[in-house]
Structure formats: C-alpha cells, structure tokens
Amino acid sequence: MCGAPPRAPRCTAAGAPCPGCGAWSARVHGSYVRFPADVPSGGRSVVLRLRVRRFTCRNAECGRRTFVEQIPGLTRRHGQRTERLCSTLAAIGLALAGRAGARLANIFGAPVSRSTVLRLVDALPEPEVPAPRVLGVDEYATRKGRYYGTVLVDVETRRPVDLLPDRESSSLAAWLAQRPGIEVVCRDRAPFFAEGAAVGAPQAVQVADRWRLWHNLSEAAERSIAQHRQCLRVLVPETPGTPETESDPAEESSGSPRPTSHRFADRTRTMHVTIHDLVKAGHSRRAIQRQLGNDKPNRQTVRGRRQAGRPLHRPVAGPDLGPRQVQDIP
Structure with a gap:
C-alpha cells in the first residue's frame, strides 16, 4: 500500500516584498505548488x-x-524554468543560435x-x-540599391560595435559625440562619413581603410599598365627564329584605360560582317536573329549592327574617354 506523497519543499522566509510598491508583507493569502524545470x-x-505562498x-x-513570493536565484515571475536553466539555455543560444542550440539542448535533456532559445537570448541585458x-x-x-545603414566596427578587436539605421552624417556625428575617446576613424571616401566624423569627433584622425588603399592602388596600376602596354612590349626580348608579331590595330586605335578583350572584339567583327551579309541577301531582322544560332542577339542588337558602318565595341568608361563613350573596332 503506497503512502501519501512527500510534502513539497517551501521557502522559510517570514514574508516577501510586494513587486508593485515594495511594501513588506507577511500575511499569507494562500499557497500552491509550482513545477519549474531545472x-x-x-x-x-x-x-x-x-510550494510557494x-x-x-x-x-x-x-x-x-x-502577490506570489519568488525565491532569489531560483524562480522568477511567470517563469517555467529556473534561473540556472535559463542561463544555460541563453549561453547555448549565444554560441549556436536558435536551431542548432535547440538540437543540443534536446540531446542533454532540456x-x-x-x-x-532566441527569446532567452533576446531577454539578456545589453553588454557594456x-x-x-x-x-x-x-x-x-x-535592400541593395535602396536602403542603406551604417555599421561601426572596433578595428582593434574586429568586432561590430553598433548599427545605425541610415548613413546620414548627422546620425554618425551624434553617435561619435557621445564617445569622446575615439582617436582614429577608419572610413571609405564617402562624403557623408567624412562630414559626420569631422563634426562628431573633431579630435580624431580620419584615415582610409586598408581594403580601399589596396583597391585604389590596383585600379591605378591596371590603368597605368593598360595605357603603356605598347612600351612594355619593347622590354620583352625577341626569341631567335620567331617572327615578330604584328601589333593588333584594335589595340593601337584603342584609347581605353582598361585592357580590351580580343575574343570579344573578334566576335563583334564576325557578327557585324554576318549581319551585313544577311541584310544584302534580303533577310529581315527576325530571320537574321534566327540564323545567327548560338549568339542569339536581340532585335535591337541586330538593328544597331545593321545601321553601323563599322563594328562597335561595348561602351567603356574612364578619365580619358569621359563618362560613357562608344569605341570603334576597325
């Protein structure tokens, strides 16, 4: 014959403070049993x-x-888990996030x-x-091309510090004004970042980040080599018995600061000649588009090649050619 179940343990404190006004009370209204997971x-x-009172x-x-009494370090109001279990699950969530953290918690019995898991992580106080x-x-x-914000990173620790909802200079200046200990601001060449850093942290030194320096250097080296590639050919020694290769007229006439793709130029010339031959044979634009096979140009491309006296290269941009100009291929 089974005996009565053991009595549930209870708190031995004489009373508890009211969570609303803080007044101490020892007058018991009733009690009930809670089952928090540990x-x-x-x-x-x-x-x-x-058993709580x-x-x-x-x-x-x-x-x-x-009001119901709470045991410090063990229970919380409306909590189904103890403080120890909540801290453990929050630590798992910080390390593995939600889905992987839930799988690991199920393995060790919680x-x-x-x-x-994500809700427990979100309830944690913001770290200092x-x-x-x-x-x-x-x-x-x-949303690329529409909505942009500003990310602030501690360069020494390589950790994000804060996210601003926009990339306005006023937002950056207000954030920097609250932190006068910043000595160096590493940024790109955006004017709004430069203005915000100058207003919010006038004592800080503004420098360009490492990626921008290497990127600008590589672009400058590429433009310089493209503009002086004819001079580089003189430095290459000629191999005995090998006939000297003739220079490509497309390269000599090209004033683009960027290297020109020979394969694209040959394909453009071939398409230009083919389209003009089909036009002379009396074919329409739709028929020409069908007969070109794998290239499959659209009707606008066929019309442009048909009206052009010389094959046209793709538009290029650069300091020497202006914003966008069309370059001819002989």
Whole structure:
C-alpha cells in the first residue's frame, strides 16, 4: 500500500516584498505548488516540486491585492524554468543560435524550441561595450540599391560595435559625440562619413581603410599598365627564329584605360560582317536573329549592327574617354 506523497519543499522566509510598491508583507493569502524545470542531471530532465505562498499587500494604494513570493536565484515571475536553466539555455543560444542550440539542448535533456532559445537570448541585458579607440565606419544594405545603414566596427578587436539605421552624417556625428575617446576613424571616401566624423569627433584622425588603399592602388596600376602596354612590349626580348608579331590595330586605335578583350572584339567583327551579309541577301531582322544560332542577339542588337558602318565595341568608361563613350573596332 503506497503512502501519501512527500510534502513539497517551501521557502522559510517570514514574508516577501510586494513587486508593485515594495511594501513588506507577511500575511499569507494562500499557497500552491509550482513545477519549474531545472538543469538536467545525467541526461534526464529535472523538474522541481516547490510550494510557494501568495501574500496580501497591506498598502491600500497599491494596485496589487495579492502577490506570489519568488525565491532569489531560483524562480522568477511567470517563469517555467529556473534561473540556472535559463542561463544555460541563453549561453547555448549565444554560441549556436536558435536551431542548432535547440538540437543540443534536446540531446542533454532540456527539450526546448528554437524560438524559446532566441527569446532567452533576446531577454539578456545589453553588454557594456567599451568605447573603441580606432573606429571603422562603413555602409551596409538592408535592400541593395535602396536602403542603406551604417555599421561601426572596433578595428582593434574586429568586432561590430553598433548599427545605425541610415548613413546620414548627422546620425554618425551624434553617435561619435557621445564617445569622446575615439582617436582614429577608419572610413571609405564617402562624403557623408567624412562630414559626420569631422563634426562628431573633431579630435580624431580620419584615415582610409586598408581594403580601399589596396583597391585604389590596383585600379591605378591596371590603368597605368593598360595605357603603356605598347612600351612594355619593347622590354620583352625577341626569341631567335620567331617572327615578330604584328601589333593588333584594335589595340593601337584603342584609347581605353582598361585592357580590351580580343575574343570579344573578334566576335563583334564576325557578327557585324554576318549581319551585313544577311541584310544584302534580303533577310529581315527576325530571320537574321534566327540564323545567327548560338549568339542569339536581340532585335535591337541586330538593328544597331545593321545601321553601323563599322563594328562597335561595348561602351567603356574612364578619365580619358569621359563618362560613357562608344569605341570603334576597325
């Protein structure tokens, strides 16, 4: 014959403060049993059986008539888990995020959903991030081409510090004005970042980031080599017995600061000649488009090649050619 179940443990405190007004009360209104989940033991789920008391608030002006006592470090209001289990799941969520964290929690005996893991992580207080000494400023896109924001990174620790909802100079200046300890601002060449850094942190030195320096250097070297590639051929020694190769007229007439693709130029000339031969044979634009086979140019391309006296190269841009100009291929 089974005996009566053991009595649930209870708190031995004489009373509890009201969470609404803070008044101390020792007048018990009633009690009930709570079953908060605790940290698993040996891969098995652990559930506590705890009897808590409900006290009556003695303050007549308080909006709460009754309240339930909470055990510090163990329970919280409306909580189904102990503080230890919540801290453990939050640490797992910080390391693995929601879906992977929920799978790991199920393995060691604390079944939980990925939404709960993310909710526990979101409930954590914001960590105190020290003001960086070297700040990196760049833009990010929530929708590329339309909506942009500003990302702020601690260059020394390589960790993000904050995200601004836009890339206006006023937002950056207001953020920098609250952190006077910034000594260096590493940014790109955007004018709004330069203005915001100058207004918000006039004591800081503005420098270009490493990627921009290497990128600008590579572009300048590419333009210089493209403009002086004829001079580089003189430096190449001629091999005995090998006839000297003739220079490509397309390269000599090209004033583009960027290298020209010979394969694209040959394909353009071939298409130009083919289209003009088909036009002389009396074919329409639609028939020419069908007969070109794998190239499959659209009707506008066929019309442009048909009206052009010489094959046209793709538009190029550069400091020597202007914003966009069409370059001829002989």
